[in-house]
Amino acid sequence: MSRFFDFIENNFGSISSFDKIQWMDIVEILLIAVFVYQFMLWIRNTRAYSLLKGILIVVLFIFIAYFLQMNTILWLVYNAGGYAITAVLIIFQPELRKALEELGHKKIVSSIIPFDSSKNENEGRYSDRTVNEIVRATFEMAEVKTGALIVIEEETVLNEFIRTGIALDSLISSQLLINIFEHNTPLHDGAVIVRGDRIIAATCYLPLSDNLSLNKNLGTRHRAGVGISEVSDSLTIIVSEETGRVSVARNGKLQVGLTKEELKDVLVEEQNKNNQEKQKHKSKLKLWKGLVKNEKKHD
Incomplete structure (x- = not known):
C-alpha cells in the first residue's frame, strides 16, 4: 500500500x-x-x-x-x-x-456563441403536411411492392450525395414520390433526398454499409439506407421491392416491418426534435443579444 x-x-x-x-x-x-x-x-x-x-x-x-x-x-x-x-x-x-x-x-462554436442564423432558420424543418405525404406515398408503394429509398436530411448536410443525383428542388407530395420510384421511369433508380418540405434530388448514390451484423437477406437498398445513416444523422425510409415491407434506418440501425402509425410516430418524433433544437438556438440567441446590449449600455 x-x-x-x-x-x-x-x-x-x-x-x-x-x-x-x-x-x-x-x-x-x-x-x-x-x-x-x-x-x-x-x-x-x-x-x-x-x-x-x-x-x-x-x-x-x-x-x-x-x-x-x-x-x-x-x-x-x-x-x-x-x-x-x-x-x-x-x-x-x-x-x-x-x-x-x-x-x-x-x-x-454556435452552441456557445449563437450567431444570428435567421437566414437558415427554417432549413431542415418539415411540416405536418410533409409527414402525411411521405407516409401516404410510402405505404401506397409498399402495397404494390415498389422499391423506394427516401433520405430525410437532418443536421448533417448531404450535399456530397445530392451532387451524385439529379436536382429537383420540388415541393414534396405523395404523387411525386410515387412517380419518381415507378418502374421504368428515369428517376426510379437510386435515392431521393428530402430537405425540409422539398425533394432536393433523385437518383442519388449512397454509401453501402459494411456492417456484418445485418441480415444477409437484405439487399443493396437496405444496405444503402443503413450506410447513409452511419455517416450522417439522416433518417432513411426503405420500401422493399421483394416483400413490400417498410423499414427505417437511423444511427446505423435498421427497424424492419413498420406499420403506417409507427412510421408516422418516427417522423413526428424527428420533427419535434428538430423544433426543440430550433427553440434552444433561439433562446441562446436572445440571451446572447441581451448580454451584448447590456455591455453596450455599460460602455
Missing part, C-alpha cells in the same frame, strides 16, 4: 492547494469534461466500446504490475505499447473516421 501513496505523492504532490487554481485551469477542466462526455456518448454506439472496456482492464493490470514490481510484464508493455497503439488505429480506422466527421458536423 505504501507504493500507492508514493506514486500519488510523486505524480500529484505538486498540487498542494486550490488557491493556485486560475481561470484558465477551470477552462481546461471544462473542455476536458466536455470532450470525455462527448467521447463516451459516441463510443457506446460503436464496436469500439468493447475495445475501451478491454483497454481499461489492461490499464488496471499494468497498474497492478507496477505496484507489485512485475518487471518482465512492465518491460513487455513498454516495448510493445507503440505497436499496440498503431494496431488499434488501423483496426478501428472506420470508427475514428466517423468520429472526426461527426466532430466536423457539430456546431461547437
